[in-house]
Amino acid sequence: MSNATDRAATGVADYADAVARFRLADFDRLFEGSLETGLNVCVECCDRHAAGGGIALEWEGQDGRRASFTFAEMKDQSARVANLLAAQGVKPGDVVAGMLPRTPELLATILGTWRAGAVYQPLFTAFGPKAIEHRLKMSSAKLVVTDNANRAKLDDVAGCPAVAVVTRPGESVRPGDLDFRAETAAASATFAPVPRKADDLFLMMSTSGTTGLPKGVPVPLKALPAFYSYLRDAVDLRPEDKFWNIADPGWAYGLYYAVTGPLLLGHATTFYEGPFTAESTYSIIKRHGITNLAGAPTAYRLLIAAGPEAAAGVKGQLRAVSSAGEPLNPEVIRWFAEHLAAPIHDHYGQTELGMVVNNHHRLRHTVHPGSAGMPMPGFRVAVLDDESRELGPNLPGVLAVDLNNSPLMWFSGYWQQETPAIGGGYYRTGDTVELEPDGSISFVGRADDVITSSGYRIGPFDVESALIEHPAVIEAAVIGKPDPERTEIVKAYVVLAKGIQGNEQLAEDLRQYVKKRLSAHAYPREIEFLEQLPKTPSGKLQRFVLRKRETAPDRDAAA
Numbered sequence: 357m358s359n360a361t362d363r364a365a366t367g368v369a370d371y372a373d374a375v376a377r378f379r380l381a382d383f384d385r386l387f388e389g390s391l392e393t394g395l396n397v398c399v400e401c402c403d404r405h406a407a408g409g410g411i412a413l414e415w416e417g418q419d420g421r422r423a424s425f426t427f428a429e430m431k432d433q434s435a436r437v438a439n440l441l442a443a444q445g446v447k448p449g450d451v452v453a454g455m456l457p458r459t460p461e462l463l464a465t466i467l468g469t470w471r472a473g474a475v476y477q478p479l480f481t482a483f484g485p486k487a488i489e490h491r492l493k494m495s496s497a498k499l500v501v502t503d504n505a506n507r508a509k510l511d512d513v514a515g516c517p518a519v520a521v522v523t524r525p526g527e528s529v530r531p532g533d534l535d536f537r538a539e540t541a542a543a544s545a546t547f548a549p550v551p552r553k554a555d556d557l558f559l560m561m562s563t564s565g566t567t568g569l570p571k572g573v574p575v576p577l578k579a580l581p582a583f584y585s586y587l588r589d590a591v592d593l594r595p596e597d598k599f600w601n602i603a604d605p606g607w608a609y610g611l612y613y614a615v616t617g618p619l620l621l622g623h624a625t626t627f628y629e630g631p632f633t634a635e636s637t638y639s640i641i642k643r644h645g646i647t648n649l650a651g652a653p654t655a656y657r658l659l660i661a662a663g664p665e666a667a668a669g670v671k672g673q674l675r676a677v678s679s680a681g682e683p684l685n686p687e688v689i690r691w692f693a694e695h696l697a698a699p700i701h702d703h704y705g706q707t708e709l710g711m712v713v714n715n716h717h718r719l720r721h722t723v724h725p726g727s728a729g730m731p732m733p734g735f736r737v738a739v740l741d742d743e744s745r746e747l748g749p750n751l752p753g754v755l756a757v758d759l760n761n762s763p764l765m766w767f768s769g770y771w772q773q774e775t776p777a778i779g780g781g782y783y784r785t786g787d788t789v790e791l792e793p794d795g796s797i798s799f800v801g802r803a804d805d806v807i808t809s810s811g812y813r814i815g816p817f818d819v820e821s822a823l824i825e826h827p828a829v830i831e832a833a834v835i836g837k838p839d840p841e842r843t844e845i846v847k848a849y850v851v852l853a854k855g856i857q858g859n860e861q862l863a864e865d866l867r868q869y870v871k872k873r874l875s876a877h878a879y880p881r882e883i884e885f886l887e888q889l890p891k892t893p894s895g896k897l898q899r900f901v902l903r904k905r906e907t908a909p910d911r912d913a914a915a
């Protein structure tokens with residue numbers, strides 16, 4: 357299939373019309389293969405775009421080096437990786453984990469895994485051994501592809517599978533590890549893509565809940581039409597755009613929409629390997645001529661904090677900006693209009709769903725500042741009360757997906773776990789919202805204890821478990837404390853072992869402990885020492901009491 361058909365789909369369209377005309381079968385003509393009889397994700401995201409000579413990846417390293425990679429080059433690389441995997445005994449359906457920064461080798465690993473018919477599992481490079489071990493155990497991954505900067509974290513992982521290491525110049529790999537560069541250079545550049553079907557998996561994600569460790573989210577091939585739709589209808593990715601999604605492919609928004617989605621549309625993606633700063637972000641937008649940008653509100657608020665002068669150099673350059681991961685403040689929308697002359701739209705989704713409620717850039721409907729938008733065509737959502745009755749406008753309830761009327765829905769339950777969120781014909785998101793009279797959705801808050809910080813979903817139980825492994829800690833309770841920049845920050849209340857005094861040095865030790873053991877992004881920025889934690893008579897932790905304490909107006913006076 358040529359890109360011409362994809363291109364014909366772009367251009368502004370009426371929202372109601374797009375909803376009325378939605379047919380799942382229309383996606384068949386967008387793919388080379390068929391979800392019913394078999395397709396290969398690497399073929400759809402890479403091979404079928406190779407003949408046109410187009411660019412698949414624009415990459416910029418931490419040191420300012422830049423390189424472009426065509427679809428044809430990535431096809432070649434994917435075959436070499438697939439041969440490496442096959443030589444290691446990886447079979448279709450097996451899981452291959454990647455713990456790499458945003459490099460060309462990361463993209464080759466993802467595509468090569470798909471080419472072999474295997475399942476790619478992301479491991480965020482900020483994870484520590486505890487987060488890694490849980491995920492590798494959960495997925496039974498057969499191989500981890502990483503670099504030397506992250507290799508040592510696997511030493512403490514019980515039952516770690518085989519490891520392939522991507523070296524930088526001058527580096528070597530330790531005995532027993534595979535040298536990714538040497539192996540792929542020596543491997544054949546042909547590998548027949550393995551066809552898979554609608555219910556076969558191609559990604560294994562994880563997501564945090566209130567209780568227990570993160571759950572596995574298996575993503576089947578039938579998610580591809582939903583990922584395609586989001587890029588086309590909400591992001592409005594057009595052939596002439598230069599697209600950059602700032603999110604890291606270690607998470608859903610990055611993997612679904614900085615990798616899978618754009619490549620499915622035959623569009624180049626952009627990887628910047630360095631850490632986020634306002635300065636580097638503006639300079640990449642300028643240097644790469646970015647016209648279509650996606651990311652989390654925290655990133656946008658950090659751009660705003662750098663001031664209007666920093667934005668002046670790219671004012672008028674961004675045609676469409678998409679925001680996901682946290683609710684977007686109306687102030688950010690106003691600032692982007694004034695200082696960047698850019699429309700920024702809020703989009704709502706979850707790892708379990710992909711993006712489902714959006715202020716679409718391509719589809720015409722009213723956009724209210726502060727609203728999450730309208731359901732993407734192919735999804736029907738409802739607002740439910742506690743008895744799963746659908747509520748009318750202006751009543752708070754839980755946002756749910758109507759499973760019988762959502763042909764794009766692909767999630768059918770967590771990996772090898774009960775999924776109480778699914779039942780009675782609905783998937784309940786756990787987010788509290790209100791339906792507006794025009795059918796749009798306004799976000800109210802989270803219905804459980806899950807923390808939203810900087811666009812990351814963080815499970816309090818995960819952080820509490822890491823804290824109590826520290827010898828000084830007896831008990832811990834973790835909540836999200838409202839924060840103007842990061843939506844919430846992780847705050848921990850800690851009960852110390854007998855005889856140990858809480859002080860700033862110990863608080864810093866605990867922060868570093870969680871950063872190293874669990875993850876660099878999930879550590880408690882604030883720590884308070886308490887004599888005891890609020891609990892029910894049966895001993896159940898009452899995080900809501902602590903949350904109330906944080907939001908009480910006289911909090912500072914009382915402290």
Ligand SMILES: CC(C)(COP(=O)(O)OP(=O)(O)OC[C@H]1O[C@@H](n2cnc3c(N)ncnc32)[C@H](O)[C@@H]1OP(=O)(O)O)[C@@H](O)C(=O)NCCC(=O)NCCSC(=O)CC(=O)O
Pocket residue numbers: 480481482483563564602603604607608609610631632652654655680681705706707708810811812813876877878
């Ligand atoms: C907005 C940001 C760019 C801001 O970056 P910052 O660096 O300021 O903050 P951060 O929260 O990322 O990082 C917190 C700390 O972790 C460190 N850190 C971050 N990444 C790291 C890495 N790869 N390796 C080692 N350390 C790392 C930082 O230096 C920082 O340390 P220190 O604090 O010491 O300085 C980023 O938070 C971001 O990209 N957020 C969006 C996340 C996202 O993609 N969300 C959408 C999908 S969520 C999703 O899909 C999941 C779901 O919803 O289920």
